[in-house]
Every structure is written in C-alpha cells, then in structure tokens.
Amino acid sequence: MSDVKQTYRLQGLSCTNCAAKFEKNIQQIDGVTAVDLNFGASKVTVHGEATIEELEKAGAFDKIKVYPERESSPKTHLPFWKNKQYITMTISLLFIISGYILEWNTSEGNLLALASFVLAIIIGGYALFIEGLKNLARLNFDMKTLMTIAIIGAALIGEWEEAAIVVLLFAISELLESYSMDKARQSLSSLLELAPKRAVLQRDNELIEVDVEDIQVSDTIVVKPGEKIAMDGEISEGESSVNQAPITGESIPVYKTRGDQVFAGSINEQGALKVKVTKRVEDTTIAKIIHLVEEAQAEKAPAQKFIDQFAKYYTPAILLLAALVILIPPVFFQADFNAWLYTGLAVLVVGCPCALVISTPVAIVTAIGNAARNGVLIKGGIHLEQTGNLDAIAFDKTGTLTEGKPEVTSVISISEKTKDEILQIAAAIETYSEHPLAIAIIKKADGLEKLSASSFQSYTGKGASAEINGEILKVGNRALFEDVQQPFENNEDLIGKTVIFVGNEQEVFGYITVSDRPRHNVKKVMQQMKELGIKHTVMLTGDSSSVANVIAKELAITDVKAELLPEDKLAAISDLEAEYGRVAMIGDGINDGPALAKANIGIAMGGAGSDTALETADIVLMEDDLIKVPYVIKLSKKTRRIMIENIMLALGLKVIALLLIIPGWLTLWLAIIADMGATLLVVLNALRLARTYK
Structure with a gap:
C-alpha cells in the first residue's frame, strides 16, 4: 500500500454538498487510500496514487479543476465566448425570450413557443439533468436531484415556461455562489501570492535567478530595493527599511541591518540586501501561516457542526413535506392533483439546503482570512467563536504587558x-x-x-x-x-x-x-477590552506584590496574582476559570506554554519570530502588539453575530416561501428566487467580515 501523499488546490469548489461528493469520488479511485478535503481553503490531500487527470474526472460533475499545491489556481477567467456555462445560459435565455415573444404575438405560434421553452430547458439544463438523474438513481437527494425532479415534474404537467425559468435561475444561482465563495477565499489566495516564486541567488560571485524550491539553507539571495524578499533569512550585508505588514500586520516599515531577521513576503523598501537563507521554502514563516490558516478554515466551529447535523434531518423533512403537499389535498379533499403536484415541486426547490449549510463556513473562512491579513493567526473556528465570549483575560507581565527589555x-x-x-x-x-x-x-x-x-x-x-x-x-x-x-x-x-x-x-x-517599561498602548487596550465586555483583566507575574500592584494600577488592570513560580501559573488559570468562567491567557508562547494550553483560549505574541508560539497557542499575534487583542475580540463577536444572522436568513426566507403555500402563491420561479436569494444574502452578509479592521 502506497504512503504517497499529495496536496492539490481546487478551482470551482463552491458547494459543500459538491465537496462531499467530490471527496467520495476520489476515494473510489484505484490506489487512493484516504482523502482529506478542505472546503474552506479549497484544497484536497490525497493519500495514495492518483493523477490530476483522475482527480479532475472525479470532479467533472461540477467542473472542478485541480492544480499542484504550490501553483495557485489562475485568477483570469475565460472570456465569455469560451466559457461553456455562460454560453449555455445565454442560449437558454434567448430561447426563453423567443418563447415569450412567440406566445404573446403569434396567435398560432404556441407550438413554436413550446419548442423554444423545451430547447431552453434541454440546452440550459442538460448537465444538471445528467447529474441529477445519476444522483436520483443512487437515492442521493442533493440540490441537483431536487432541481431535476422539480423541472421534469413541471414539464410533465405542462408548465414548460416555469421549468425553463427554473433552469435559467438555477444556472445564475450557481454562478453567483461560485463568485461569492471565491470572494470569501480572497484573503487566503492573497497570502499565497505574497512570497515570490523566484529569487536572485548569489553563487560563486555569480547572480542567477532560480525557483525558490531550489534554494537551500545557508544560500545567499540578493534583494534589490522595491522587491519582495523570497525567503526567511538573516541579513548578511546591507541595511534597509523593510515593510513587514504582509506578515505581522505592522504598517510602519522596520529598519533592518546586518544580523537582523527578515521574512519571506516582506518588502525591501530602500537599500540592496544580501540575505543568508535560514529556512527552506516550505518552512518559512509565511508558509506556516498559510498552512495554519488552511487548517483553521477546515476546523468546524460549534455552530457549524450543529448546522451540519441539522442538515442531515432537514432534507428528508423537506422531501416528506413535499410528498404530503402533493398527496393530502387531492386524496382527502378532492383537490386538483396537477395544481398540488406543482406546489409540491416548488416545496422541493425552496427546500434546497445550500443556503443553510453554507451559512456558517463562509463566515469562518472570511473571518480567519481577514485576521491573517491583519497579522493574527486564529487556528480554528472554535477559537474564533469562543474568543468573543470571554469573561476574563490573564496577561503574563514580562514581555507582554511590559516591553520585555528590563x-x-x-x-x-x-x-x-x-x-x-x-x-x-x-x-x-x-x-x-x-x-x-x-x-x-x-x-x-x-x-x-x-x-x-x-x-x-x-x-x-x-x-x-x-x-x-x-x-x-x-x-x-x-x-x-x-x-x-x-x-x-x-x-x-x-x-x-x-x-x-x-x-x-x-x-x-x-x-x-x-x-521594565510598560508597553505604550496597554492602557488603551485595557479600556477597549472593558468596552467590549471584558470585566476582569489579570496580571500573572513572579514579581513581588508591591511591584505588580504599582504596574497594575498604572495600566488599569483589575486583578493581580504575584510572586508566582512558573508552575503556579497553571493553578492560577484554574482558579480564574473557577472564579470568572471563560478565561484567555496571553503570553510569549514559550515560557507560558502550559498556561496557554490550560486556558480556554491561549494567545501568543510575537509569532513572526517564534516557531514555538506558532505551535503552542490557539491565536497568534504575529507582531508584539496588544492592540490586536481587542481587534480579535471584536472580529469574534461580529463573526458570531453574522453566523446567527445567516442561519436566521437562510431559514427565515424558506419559512416565508413555504407559508405562501397557504394562499397558493408559491410558484417554481418564486421558490428558486427564494433559495438563490437566501444563498446570496448569507454569503454577502459574511463578506462584511472582510471589512473588519484593527
């Protein structure tokens, strides 16, 4: 059995149901032993032997494209006249328009109008029908199966116009959903573009341009003014101002000279630099950031797990409701069967679970990407969700509340x-x-x-x-x-x-x-946290009570636990949890590792220069700046609020549409607009998280 493991980036993965089906298809490829699909990051890791061609064949049902991990998927979209989806949608629209013109203006043109609607359905819905009928044969009732049943059912009872409009609206909704998910993933894709793919290497007094994969530790690269630094390293010659904002979120360039550390993805603004490489390309700080962000986006928050569980029962419930709507009025009240069959089909359409299952992951993906762009790593949806619900925050004194330079x-x-x-x-x-x-x-x-x-x-x-x-x-x-x-x-x-x-x-x-001087903005941070509802801030220190109390008073910290041995900090966190409830611990991620792990949320500072901090904490501030703590709390609270809003939007619009059954107002086209509108609204609402600033 092969132990080969390959990771690929995906393009066109915009639906959670499609992701699950794609993963299942890959598992059926000969030679594949296991599959890990990350919907949020649009990545798949395949254990075993599988070619890109085989993977794309597994995703052909949704036109999923596959690329090697280090090759970002192309941002350029095909021109309109080369995009099959646009072409079929446009032709379908033209036939629908022709059908209405023929129906309105030609008294004897009904047969031609009918032919136009039929062609619109076949051309626009061919790919949908193939996939939907395959799923129906397997009793897999996903969105495409429900749509296929609804369209074919409408055609069978003579509602050709409605069936054609549903085909068109479904195609539009798929395009909008794909576009919206691409926007949600934009923060992560921008991280992938930070570090150059090639660098100028100095070897035997010669300068040669090479791929970063070919650069080894201890090699020397040359970085000209205005260029991005391609690798993590140490300056061996030169001095310059370096813009580290892509890594730390710090907007002010930092002066760097011989012996100073620089990061891949940062920008050399002034002088020429020679940099001795200290890490391979896969081990650079930006590579670790990307890896951690992608892992975080794959980890489900509690709200997301609840929705996934709810969706398992939601779709069967909709199928049962549709069956009851179709059967009960004709059987028990002698109502017109065709009319209630039409209404039942509309129930199937409005009951598609897409908006519901995407309501929470799109918010998590957007928020974690936004945080990474601002120099904060949040290592999972659960940590993002919990940070906005803290009762107290404990701070290590030295190097966290103070500058750490006594x-x-x-x-x-x-x-x-x-x-x-x-x-x-x-x-x-x-x-x-x-x-x-x-x-x-x-x-x-x-x-x-x-x-x-x-x-x-x-x-x-x-x-x-x-x-x-x-x-x-x-x-x-x-x-x-x-x-x-x-x-x-x-x-x-x-x-x-x-x-x-x-x-x-x-x-x-x-x-x-x-x-040891306190950090200049700590008092401002404490005030902001108080405004955000954090009532208890606690200093943990090995210093004497007299020293600790003076500093705490100066910084407006509410509680002090002084004269602590390193092992006492664990007990202090336990005491705080018993006294206050949910507690976060903020430290350097090195000396405070056990306390960070013990707290409900562990936050480490200065992660850009510390591999230990990147590994030990739940949240990592890449820069030594506590001002980002209120930002994270604010982002968490906003994320929680938007997830709740999205769930209410997704369910609320569907409930309103279903209530239209009572007066008989629910039509097929209204049903799909309700479903499409719900999906679009939850994604657009989640994208507001991309505009949350420090």
Missing part, C-alpha cells in the same frame, strides 16, 4: 562591597541564566572586570548561586535570602521596581533595582 536603574550597597563589586558578582552568576533580568545585569556590568564563577545552581522562582573565589555567593529575590537578615527599607524610589539581592549565606551585600 534595565538596571540603580545599584545600592549596604555592606563593605562597592557598587561595582556587587554588579560584578551578580553578572558573574547571571552569565549562566537566560532570564531577561540576567541580561539587563550583564549589560550593565559591561566594561567591568569579569569574575569567574563555577558550580552554578538555579533556584526556580528565587534566583541562583555560584562559587566565586572559593565562596558561594547568591543573586535573587527575598525568598532566596529568607534565612539572612535583610536591612532593606521600602522607599518611594523603589516603588514599581524589581529588587534583586546580592550576598552570601550570612549577609546581603546590596541590591540591584531593575525596571
């Missing part, structure tokens, strides 16, 4: 040690640490004589110790020195600052104060 503000000696000696000791011990506070101390000690430290030992949540000049010395918070007398007094100069003690087992030599 600076030493003072060094104070309370012993015979000088300030420089205290700083030297702290820097020697912290050399082995990756903590942001350690980096700040080492940076401050730059220029001082370096001491040699050995026997390093870390104490989680407290600090560290090491042997220097034969003596065990320690650096850390109060908890590390709990057995040592600490002649330390609170004063106004230390309010809001982190205090790091330096000493040995017997005494404290002095302390170092470190401050």
Whole structure:
C-alpha cells in the first residue's frame, strides 16, 4: 500500500454538498487510500496514487479543476465566448425570450413557443439533468436531484415556461455562489501570492535567478530595493527599511541591518540586501501561516457542526413535506392533483439546503482570512467563536504587558562591597541564566572586570548561586535570602521596581533595582477590552506584590496574582476559570506554554519570530502588539453575530416561501428566487467580515 501523499488546490469548489461528493469520488479511485478535503481553503490531500487527470474526472460533475499545491489556481477567467456555462445560459435565455415573444404575438405560434421553452430547458439544463438523474438513481437527494425532479415534474404537467425559468435561475444561482465563495477565499489566495516564486541567488560571485524550491539553507539571495524578499533569512550585508505588514500586520516599515531577521513576503523598501537563507521554502514563516490558516478554515466551529447535523434531518423533512403537499389535498379533499403536484415541486426547490449549510463556513473562512491579513493567526473556528465570549483575560507581565527589555536603574550597597563589586558578582552568576533580568545585569556590568564563577545552581522562582573565589555567593529575590537578615527599607524610589539581592549565606551585600517599561498602548487596550465586555483583566507575574500592584494600577488592570513560580501559573488559570468562567491567557508562547494550553483560549505574541508560539497557542499575534487583542475580540463577536444572522436568513426566507403555500402563491420561479436569494444574502452578509479592521 502506497504512503504517497499529495496536496492539490481546487478551482470551482463552491458547494459543500459538491465537496462531499467530490471527496467520495476520489476515494473510489484505484490506489487512493484516504482523502482529506478542505472546503474552506479549497484544497484536497490525497493519500495514495492518483493523477490530476483522475482527480479532475472525479470532479467533472461540477467542473472542478485541480492544480499542484504550490501553483495557485489562475485568477483570469475565460472570456465569455469560451466559457461553456455562460454560453449555455445565454442560449437558454434567448430561447426563453423567443418563447415569450412567440406566445404573446403569434396567435398560432404556441407550438413554436413550446419548442423554444423545451430547447431552453434541454440546452440550459442538460448537465444538471445528467447529474441529477445519476444522483436520483443512487437515492442521493442533493440540490441537483431536487432541481431535476422539480423541472421534469413541471414539464410533465405542462408548465414548460416555469421549468425553463427554473433552469435559467438555477444556472445564475450557481454562478453567483461560485463568485461569492471565491470572494470569501480572497484573503487566503492573497497570502499565497505574497512570497515570490523566484529569487536572485548569489553563487560563486555569480547572480542567477532560480525557483525558490531550489534554494537551500545557508544560500545567499540578493534583494534589490522595491522587491519582495523570497525567503526567511538573516541579513548578511546591507541595511534597509523593510515593510513587514504582509506578515505581522505592522504598517510602519522596520529598519533592518546586518544580523537582523527578515521574512519571506516582506518588502525591501530602500537599500540592496544580501540575505543568508535560514529556512527552506516550505518552512518559512509565511508558509506556516498559510498552512495554519488552511487548517483553521477546515476546523468546524460549534455552530457549524450543529448546522451540519441539522442538515442531515432537514432534507428528508423537506422531501416528506413535499410528498404530503402533493398527496393530502387531492386524496382527502378532492383537490386538483396537477395544481398540488406543482406546489409540491416548488416545496422541493425552496427546500434546497445550500443556503443553510453554507451559512456558517463562509463566515469562518472570511473571518480567519481577514485576521491573517491583519497579522493574527486564529487556528480554528472554535477559537474564533469562543474568543468573543470571554469573561476574563490573564496577561503574563514580562514581555507582554511590559516591553520585555528590563534595565538596571540603580545599584545600592549596604555592606563593605562597592557598587561595582556587587554588579560584578551578580553578572558573574547571571552569565549562566537566560532570564531577561540576567541580561539587563550583564549589560550593565559591561566594561567591568569579569569574575569567574563555577558550580552554578538555579533556584526556580528565587534566583541562583555560584562559587566565586572559593565562596558561594547568591543573586535573587527575598525568598532566596529568607534565612539572612535583610536591612532593606521600602522607599518611594523603589516603588514599581524589581529588587534583586546580592550576598552570601550570612549577609546581603546590596541590591540591584531593575525596571521594565510598560508597553505604550496597554492602557488603551485595557479600556477597549472593558468596552467590549471584558470585566476582569489579570496580571500573572513572579514579581513581588508591591511591584505588580504599582504596574497594575498604572495600566488599569483589575486583578493581580504575584510572586508566582512558573508552575503556579497553571493553578492560577484554574482558579480564574473557577472564579470568572471563560478565561484567555496571553503570553510569549514559550515560557507560558502550559498556561496557554490550560486556558480556554491561549494567545501568543510575537509569532513572526517564534516557531514555538506558532505551535503552542490557539491565536497568534504575529507582531508584539496588544492592540490586536481587542481587534480579535471584536472580529469574534461580529463573526458570531453574522453566523446567527445567516442561519436566521437562510431559514427565515424558506419559512416565508413555504407559508405562501397557504394562499397558493408559491410558484417554481418564486421558490428558486427564494433559495438563490437566501444563498446570496448569507454569503454577502459574511463578506462584511472582510471589512473588519484593527
């Protein structure tokens, strides 16, 4: 059995029922072991052996075209005179017009009028009838089966004009549905076009243009001013302003120079750059974004799962209702059979489930695509739906609420040690640490004589110790020195600052104060979230309560949980869920991985530079900017509202049309307009999500 797996992009996949049938047809191809079809992203993954020709044959019933994954489907549409669907629809329309002219103006022309309507039905509905009759033979009652029954039934009772109009309106509705789904998928297709397919490679002092698939890690590419960067990499030569908006959503270009990281799909605005490639084309940040967005669009939201389940019972119910409408009046009330057969056929048409089953996925596809275009990855419909229903949001302090770049503000000696000696000791011990506070101390000690430290030992949540000049010395918070007398007094100069003690087992030599500036827009973010209905915002930090409370007050954060060890954050999230309900956790996606996973919604910042963040969180902010959190909440709330509106629209229009049975006003053409109108309205309503901005 073959383990070959190939992924293809699809063109012309606009109906969920058609997607299910296409998937079933592929499964019947010899050599295919499994199929995964992603309707939202218009992609299919085939496990086993199958050619593009075989796949297109499996989708011939709906004229589905198949393309390799890295080859985007062509955007150019065939000219009118080359598009078979347009041609047959136009000829059908002309015959309908001719039929009406002959019927109105020629007293003896009824036979010619009838011939015109019959030709309109045959030419416009031939492909529909072939597929509908095949489905009928298999007892598969999809939209095309119901339409075929209705049109043939209308013709059999002599309603040729109505049958011809239904054929025409159905063709129009299919074109509109296809166009609308293409618009809904536009955000994703625009992502596919971000990164160039070719790049200029420097090899042995020669510049050659190659496909990006042929570029290897450690190769050097040359990017001229105004060009898009083709691969993720590190600048090895040159400097420039780089527009990273396609990746991070950040509108202001970022200055980049030697050693800085750049992303495929971003735009080099000024100087020429040489970039050392750090990732293969399939591993670039933009490739991962596209992959995650496509996976997210395939994952069904709770509302979507409910509608899919509802649709299983909806279609049989419509068939039963149509049968009852046809049979009960003639059998029990001696009504005209032909008249009620006509009404029953109209019930079949108006009962097509297309608008209902597309009402939620089109909203999810549009919203997730919009978010990706604005530098936010939402990894599934369930996360999109839940984000608008949060009760509290917990924030990690360092690097999330603050800039994550702490600076030493003072060094104070309370012993015979000088300030420089205290700083030297702290820097020697912290050399082995990756903590942001350690980096700040080492940076401050730059220029001082370096001491040699050995026997390093870390104490989680407290600090560290090491042997220097034969003596065990320690650096850390109060908890590390709990057995040592600490002649330390609170004063106004230390309010809001982190205090790091330096000493040995017997005494404290002095302390170092470190401050990390809050992000400039955090207070604005908190205000916006309050306006969006988030009543509880919580800071989670390992800092002392005094430091945390000062920062929380400055940033208008409602609650603080301080002096937490890393493992305590999990318990803190559980406590918040018990106290408030649905909780989101926002962190860097690296140190906060377990807490992000524990929360109802995990949101990671700075995903553009972190593979870990891309993998661990439910939602990833590609840029280090909390202003996108209110945007996501607003997008989620709008998506939920539009999904409810779509379900009400789809069902409401059908109920209104069905109620027209009572006065006898429901006609076949009115039924298909109701069905077509419902489908068009839910798609257009969902497309409003594409206009949701930060």
